[in-house]
Amino acid sequence: MQSIGIFFGSRSPEHDISIITAMRVIEGFKSLSAYSIIPVYINKRSEWFFGSELADVSFFQNPQFENRLQKYAVNSFAFKNSRLILQKSGSGIFARKKSAAIDVAFPCLHGSFGEDGTIQGLFEIAGIPYVGCSVRASAIAMSKIHTRRLLRDAGITSVRTREVSKEEFFAAKENIGKLHGDIPYPIFVKPNALGSSIGISRVANDKELEWALEVVFQFDALALIEEEVRNLKEINVLVIGHKDLTVSLPHEPVHHGAFQDFEAKYLIKGGTIRQEKSSKSTSIIPARIPPQTTRDVQEISRRVFRLIDASGIMRCEFLYDTAAQKLFLGEINTLPGTLYAHVWEASGIPLPQLLKKLLEYAEERFEEERKLIRVFNSSVLKILRLIWR
Template identity: 30%
Template sequence: MTDKKPRVLLLFGGRSSEHSVSCVTAAGVMKSIDKDRFDIVPVGITRQGQWTLLEEDPQDWALNTGKLPEITDVSHPVQLASDPSRTSLLSLTDSGVTDLGTIDVVFPLLHGPFGEDGSLQGMLEMVGVSYVGSGIAASAIGMDKHFMKVAFEGAGFKVGPYEVITNKQWLRDSEAALARCERLQYPLFVKPTRAGSSVGITKVDSPSELRAAIEVARAEDPKVIVEQGIIGREIECGVLEGRGSDQTRASFPGEVAVADSGHTFYDFEAKYVDGTASKLSCPADLSEEATQEIRELAVKAFDSLDGEGLSRVDFFYTPEGDWIINEINTMPGFTPSSMYPQMWAKTGIEYRELIDELIGLALDRKIGLR
């Protein structure tokens, strides 16, 4: 054991439509991470995929007066590179390449495609550096709402009725694709299959609205999922990997209520912009038996995908007392006010301690097959 502090690369931004959400998340982590325990290196990814070294200033990336932050400065391009003994951050300039030192662990605060979907995780495995969160397969399955449902059905979970429309199916015969959705009961929720933060989602109340909603979703992802609305409460649970061979941990469940009549569901504005639009209740108002059941189901969902690090698992709790799984988020919103950190704070792990634990889990885990 040395006195050297682990060097943590905070990676944020990215090529997805959740670029700004990622920046806001990074601001929260920068402000709260324990500087006595970790050295941090902020690296941003532009919407075009360029990596750039940034200043360590949380205010640059905070959500100020409703303006969404964006990474545009590419004056300090960098990349990761490895040799048999370490992974380094390299500065790339016209005058040459400069080694900026070893990176011990990457904290990828990226949401959506090209960050949360296994693509980044594969790159980090290739350069041999530890990282926070799930590996390639769990990240990829957790990002795709179609394959996620298939995996959860295989693990014995109840899922709601749905139809998937691929790009080729839509281009070949959109009428046939629409006809398949006729078996579903309205209202429907039309979603990009591989996106998050409620981007591109439309609530549809009649068949006349369906085609337009699909086109909105297709603007984010050519593969679309159409889900039947579920009558039930939306209950969520945070999951945290156990150390070593310890059991996976689950937070107290939380429930989000949309308080503003201007939001018909928990959309992007309600989540990130309108601070008065929603309210979190944690622990959720459930019986002791139901609380225990959802915590066990959340752990089962995480473990069924070989999840690592953290996840948030979302369920519908029906009036009949059934739990219907909605989705898993392998890199959930992670600002101090996001659901995941709030649920863990109510369970006894505060934000800074949660950051410490996630980095510790990553450093303990080996790279490669495990």
């Protein structure tokens, strides 16, 4: 039986979203008897914990859950034979240490220290397969600024954007309006490297712009000022694969506000048109767009997946001006929240099947990497010894 480490939490503003994604993934694995699941929770201080009790969302819903974590604390880990070995102390005076050996890592981490290539680097060093994109692809996709530059160079249309650093912001305090340049109000202000709609504001004047930038710089050192797309319809397209790619049906979130906020993204049930009474959003699959636009968003998503050398799963968010029939690629995401399982379900791939495919892609990429030459035996040290004599 293969052991799968589900990694979630971490030191990120998207910490709680990560828990939601992990619980969804763990639920999907319950019908897959070929796998043993090891939940690995990382708290906001970057401390690691593992144990079967951490697979239940009710553990984290308890206001005192942090006080109960200590008995699950990881006090050592090692890399051995393409496995990550975690160890914790048992409870009681005569208790033995407990360990868990992870064959494949399944990161369910969002934002900093999880989706940005950092933990992927750890798995690379450990020499174990992991689900999702490589260090390089993860880092590229995490930065909206670098993504936009890459899209522009590839001839893929995105909205007009200006980037603002914290230093530029403080230097322009007396003339804040110059920061948005020729992009007219209303505009969107976003952190460069955050998801889940955290820190995003729609602003209509200089006073609101100053406030929005102050919010962004609490989370990030770089901000994006982005043109608003009029007559907006948002469209999401998911891609999975490694060598061979599968593209989802286009998904249309319909929300009651200027943009899809945190609650609309995570506190609704996905599906075809389905809405909770308290929800701000509905989910429409397939999106209500012309057939040619469907083909366009799916083809662009394939191109972007290849462009960043992605693997596993990726989401493309499109902004569509329905009046002008103009399409813009907003951003890409290499670890979409809850894996957008409802979109894959509507596209004919239920969650257990999706999870199996993601593990297969992880193994496929791992085997490719193993064939590359990583060690070079040289005679430099022998020559150096002769020189130093």
